[in-house]
Amino acid sequence: MQNLTPGAKRPHIRRLLQKLTIVLVIFVICALAIVTAVHRYSIRLIDTSQKELLPAIHDHQRAALNLERLERMGDLVAYGGSLTLIRKNALAAQVLAFQPSFGFNQNTQKTVRAAFELIREIRRTRQPLLSSRAERLSSIEHENLIQLEQTLQTRWDKYKQELFELQNKIISDATALQTKNMTLITATNNQMLMVAACSISMLLLVVFIIGYNLYKHLITPVTEASQALTVLEQQTEYTPLKEARYQELHNIRNTVNSLNGTMKKLHEMATRDALTGCINRGYFMERAQQILTVAHRTKSPMAIVMLDVDHFKRVNDQYGHAMGDDTLKFAVKWISSLLPNGSFIGRMGGEEFAMIFPGYGLEDAVEVSDKIRSEIEQNSINSGTIPAITVSLGVDIVRHATDEVDKLLSQADKALYQAKAGGRNQVVSYQPPVFISDESQ
């Protein structure tokens, strides 16, 4: 695997597709060539086996059949005492007709010929024997003929045995040839199956290689880029995308990674106050709403505090606008260092700020607010950089499940107004109006 440094020149995706296509084409050509070669070889093997063995098998089968017929004919000639001479001659002619089909083997031919000669001899001998019955031969002549007939009968039985053995041998040869033929065909089939199995395995391997490459170099980077875009859209924790091998995906990766930076900047710009660095009014309201929703759901307390720098106009007027800006920055810095965990401050406009204390009841919120007030007073006196300032704070808490951020802010603002009216540099908590019910009147 080539190691690509961030600045290295990268191949294009089409290179990957070209490579994979070449792999596939080479495989298909090789597979086709192998299958064709094996197919031709198998056809030749089967052809050879059919050409060489089938005729031999047929010859054997024919010979075995003819031997059987010859034997039957011989029996008919030898024992057909009641048949007429014409009929016997016709049978002999039939036997003759079969003779040429025994040409495939010299021994067979010899045996068959000898058997055939014997049949003719039997026929010749039997002829006078039969006529002698009509001419009433002497008993001695008759006796001789009977003896001759018996001798011929014995010889015929011997030939019959030989014919039978020959027939068996021919049948077993034919069976052996047939078995050889079947073995050849089975072997060829097995070879074809092997080639098919190898081709399928190779195809699976090639598909795997192609799939793996597509997955690793194409699908994974695209999926990661898509997930990264979703993360950016949802503004959750973003993990920068890894290096991509191909140029197009590398460009996407760079763009998505830099989009993250841009989105962060945009988010900062949209949610932060440029002067003090704390969150702005819009984002404060959004976050306050989220905290309030949780507080309502969990039925936990929450405090909201409004803070205003006292006589800030004088600071601007006496020390200039820039000093006024610095004063606001310092004030926010000191407040932020005093905020309890989970709390936050937002600039609502001018020198007015708001804070949310999740989990805080009225007493605790007033305590923290007073701490902030006194710290700002002390720090500004001791700072030597900004003029001495004081702040006034108004505190309100969630009391009802229907309380909304706007309402709480407005009530805290009312308390702040009272703090200002009461002489400034103080914390005032909002006192809800007391309604006297009809019963108590």
Ligand SMILES: Nc1nc2c(ncn2[C@@H]2O[C@H](COP(=O)(O)OP(=O)(O)OP(=O)(O)O)[C@@H](O)[C@H]2O)c(=O)[nH]1
């Ligand atoms: N330097 C600076 N001054 C600002 C900024 N925003 C608002 N101001 C000034 O803050 C002053 C607010 O003055 P006022 O609303 O009269 O209130 P105040 O003088 O603080 O008096 P009280 O609130 O009644 O104590 C105005 O002079 C605004 O010009 C800012 O961002 N920078």
